[in-house]
Amino acid sequence: MTIKQKAYIGLVATSILWGTSWVASKIAVQQGVPGLEVAAIRQFLGGSLFVLFFLIRGEKFPTPKQLLWLTGMGMLLFVIANGFATVALLYIPSGLAALIAALYPLSVVVIEKLFFKNTKITAITFIGMLLGITGIGFVFYDNAFHNYTEGYIWGLLLSVIAMLSWSVGTIIIARNKVKMNAYNATGWQMLMGSFVLMIMVLVSGKSVPITSVPVNTWLAISYLVLASSIVAFVAFIYTMKHLEPAIASLYAYINPLVAILLGTLITNEKLTINIFIGSLITLIGVFLVNRSLKKQREQALTDPDAM
Template identity: 55%
Template sequence: MSNSNPYKTKAYIALTTTSIIWGTTWVGSKAAVHFGMPGLEVSFVRQFIAGSIFLAYFLFSGESLPTLKQFGWLLLLAICNFVFANGLSTWSLKYVSSGLAALIGALYPLCVVIIELLFFNKRNYNLLTLAGLLVGIAGVLFVLYENAFHEQPVGYGFGILLGLIGMVSWSFGTILIARNKYQMNPYYAMGWQMFLASFMIFGLAKTVQVPLLGIHEIPLQAWLAIAYLIGVGSLITFIAFVYTVRYLPPALSSVYAYINPLVAMLAGYWVLGEPLSVNLFFGAIITLAGVYLVNFSLKK
């Protein structure tokens, strides 16, 4: 028993790290956009550098290249988890606050339930699941209704749409990961997904004609934000998250999902001066309560 205590203590530290830092990455992405860097460019630069670091480490450690079948799954997951989920969510930060973007992203458990009901005919949900769905949707509607009475920047609705598409894509990616085992080291697989996604995000930016900055045109502040996203958000926090999952029960290790949006709202208010009203914070609490009820009903 005594041997497990140090690991559990470190796991709680890792959980705290994950909960706080992943919330601040929304603000880091928003900061890069705020300093003039297009959201899609922020995303593909981040994924290219972080993915290259992961791949370099594992390839030099002797990992073999993925099989053709594995490569196909990696490509599909890269599209769901990074091209649309991360790319579009980062793009949305041009139009919405980091707190609201994080709150939309936190809706993915609700979306997973709806997708499985509609496309996979999964019917083992109960009244608590339905109650959670209704509460979560009510919380989001409350936030959007409250925002409707304040002047919003041009493109606010488009930003909401981008965030929702990104969240739905992450939900599909979550379902694909749960239903298919491609027998790879998760860090190594993540590196491939990031690396592949970076090129597709670049292609998406060119396709939708997002004006990109040259390397020499990117402001120092934006580079510092990207360095934070890569070093702290993509590398350190993923290591902390896996450590958390390994040594803490799933119900406890998933607590980060309820803390991230609140951290993003507070950090956005303190760092970037984003608006934070009582109604917005109250709506976020309602939404996250619905997400908790859904997760709790599924675990039961």
Template identity: 30%
Template sequence: MSNTTKGYIALGLVCFFWGTTYLAARIGVAGFPALIFMGIRNVLAGSILLGFLFLRGAGKNWTWADARLQIIPGLCMITFGTGIVGWSVQFIPSGLAALLCSLIPVLTIMMNLVAERDEKINWQILGGILFGLGGVTLIFGDNLDLVNKPETLTGIIVVLVSVVSWCFGGLYTRKYRAKSDSFFNAGVQMFVGGCGLFTLSALNEDWSALPSMNTTSVAALIYLIFFGSILAFASYLYAMSKLPAGLVSIYAYVNPLVAILLGFLILGEKITWFTVLAFVVTMTGVYLVSSGYKLQRK
């Protein structure tokens, strides 16, 4: 089997498994406090990944300077990124959370245009931003019944906050590039982000009467650790090393589709024409922003 073929297989794994994490998180937090659940997921995933690297002899290359650079990305992308999304899916459909998170490429470009004054905007980027904002409008229009409930409106706002936080973390890693291995960086980020989630949990959740984790939550936790975190991230790095970056970026279009379909099939989450239209409009925005940015770099 050629490396290119393996790269396509790895990309398929990324598209599927990252799309399933929204559903798995919703199932997991249904039987256990959400913030501590997501904290356990990330601390264990980071520890397992770092332990594996250490056993392979990579530990001799680790430095505090390299680890320190991963603290802010870990807090932005894990604690206030995927971590609080895990909290929000208690109150909103997993497919809706995934659709909102698909705006990350659009918002990243918008933040980059503000941060880098020498960046120029072209019609594709402008059109993509407008389509992305239109997608958000359609999402809210399709969920007016949810918005009327304080907890679900909070869930939607929390996801949007997580999108901003994730984008900030991504821009930080671009500006302050670490020389260390990507797997080491991911391990530290997950561990630090998990510790941040424990802190949020201690401030917001009652630790004096924690329920025992039921079988479903345990299964979801194991799935998220090994498939949603370790396998999917390793597959992403492998795909990036064997395939063009533009091709690998299609995971951003596939993940929300996987989440929406699984939410419908397994949890009975509704899919309306508004949902389909919001998906098409949002994905068009993501595509235009991506293609416009590539054209700009050329």
């Protein structure tokens, strides 16, 4: 099997596993365990396995400077992005949460434009952003009537904050990469993030003793650690290394659809024609924005003054 074939298998695995992780997370928080605690346990176990593996292989501990960087990234990617998104799943459907998370390229455009002045809002970019927001509007409107629960707006707000935090984290990582093995760095980010999450859980006063965590929650967390935090992350990084960015990013359009369909089958979330159409409109918008960004990057490489 060639490297490229392995990379395509990695792309399929990433798309499906990250799609199923939304439903698994929802199952975990539905058993009475707070979302932050679920995220803390998940990131601690996943991060520990990553870090232990690389320490056994002879990797050195991060320097104090690297550890500070990894903690900061862990805050953005695994405390706010993953932690808040997990909490939100108690209030909103997993498919909607996955769809909001898929909007991060749109927020990257806005952040880059506002703070770095190096992204142009072209006609295609604008249309893509408009479609993305319109599609979410369709899904939001329909969910408000079919899947509305107490705390629905709170769940939406947490999901948007989580998506924005992921956007900021990806921008910072792209601009200031730490000199470490990417898999090892991910493990340390998870581990440092888990410590912060544990502190937040203790401060909140809302936690479930480890011995009282339901079996279904443990099963969901085990799946999240093995399938999503380890296998999918390894597959994702491998895919990014060996496939064109435009192809490697296809997972972002597939995993929300997996989450929506699986949520309908497993957690009885309603799937209406409006939700399906809204989801497709959103993903088309995200695709157009990504395509616009790709063209701008290619133009910048051939003509540095174009940006």
